[in-house]
Amino acid sequence: MPPNTNRGAATGAAGVALIDGVPLVREGLAAIVHRTPGLRWIGAAENPAVGMRLCERLRPDVVVVDAGLDPRGQLARMLSASHGVVLMVDDAHLSSQYVASAMTGGVRGVIRRAAQPGHLVQAIQAVYAGGRYLDATLAADLGASVVRPRRPVNLRQPLSQREHEVLRLIADGLENQTIANLLFVSVETIRTHVKNILRKLASRDRTHAVAMAYRSGVLTVEDDAMARSRAPERST
Template identity: 60%
Template sequence: MPVSTQQPPAHATGTIGVALIDGTPLVREGLTSLVNRTTGLRFVGSAEAAGVGLRLCQRLRPDVILVDAALDPRGQLAHTLSALSRDIRVLLLIDDARRTNQYLAGAVAAGVAGVIRRAAQPAELLRAIQSVHTEGRYLDPALAPTLSTPTPRVRQPPRQPLSKREHQVLQLIADGLENQAIADVLYVSVETVRTHVKSILRKLSSRDRTHAVAIAFRSGVLVVDDSVPESRPTRD
């Protein structure tokens, strides 16, 4: 199977090392060029098949690995890659055939740090790569409505309702804010935000922030409404 690698490993360069598992040669060549001409990013290598890609990642340990969803129909590859190291972030490239609530929910459950449309513009893809590396999550805004549409099989309300403040914190997490930024918006301490986040994860039975956001959209705790600007939360 064709495999392309570039040395040295990403961690030795101080940049974000990016790898790709994708069956389309043009996509592999295009991403190589895009990444290598972007400051702060470095292309580590690529593979056209799951098995070869897994071995590549085991050897080179990229920071972000992009995976074609067509090569991972049941989320097994994403799960295995995520389990290799806490430092490796999986970014899934979603095509139209898999742009469904069920597939996206399964991808999140498998451990992906982010999902983006395969047809996204280069600038969007670069933002996604940087976001999953620095923040540990990315959800393509165009895919959020899909996750927010519940289905009978996956719809499960939280065991306990979120408080008003917890809901505000969860909404800010979904907007991409980290703890310090959330604390600044809500006029509270970072430790208070951490306490709210722990409570949110427990109530939603989620393993991390990205999983909590996915569950919240699927269950209706969070909804997508771009028509009404969100007001700034006030002090307690």
């Protein structure tokens, strides 16, 4: 499907692209985007290689990706560095491990492949606004393990408020210097917080710490979404 060439007429709207191997899905999302105010259609690709080229050339704001084309989450991780990513998950990938891994890897939205069109629009809008979206039905089917585990971990030394804030920013894929700038502290202070986080979560590195935090309930998708509505505090 050719990309939308009338981009100037839709200034301020969220540019949406799709990577999906099914022509009917590509046509369907294009129609949904065209009829939804605030969204503009960028284009679609039938495989990851073409999708990467499309995103590099046209820079959509949000990329919807079929999990069937990205079973290990590598494509989503690469795209999430510069785009908001919504992952459409089919039954073959319906597991808490896959969803948690995707979201810790940078994916902002996860939705069932069979979801209603309106829910997909909500996911795109939430991701474009800087938030996160987890399909409510999907969360229920997973026993809410990704959103709110039943028995959060009891740390011997709980994270401080500042450490928790730093951990959230690490989960967003930010490096130490960027986190320091956001929190108005030195990069050495952030390094100290990171060391404390790794020790308290018994983690070998930053990625492992984020995975452990989501798995244990120290971080939740709901908490992350609410955090994005608040600017970082200046206190240390």
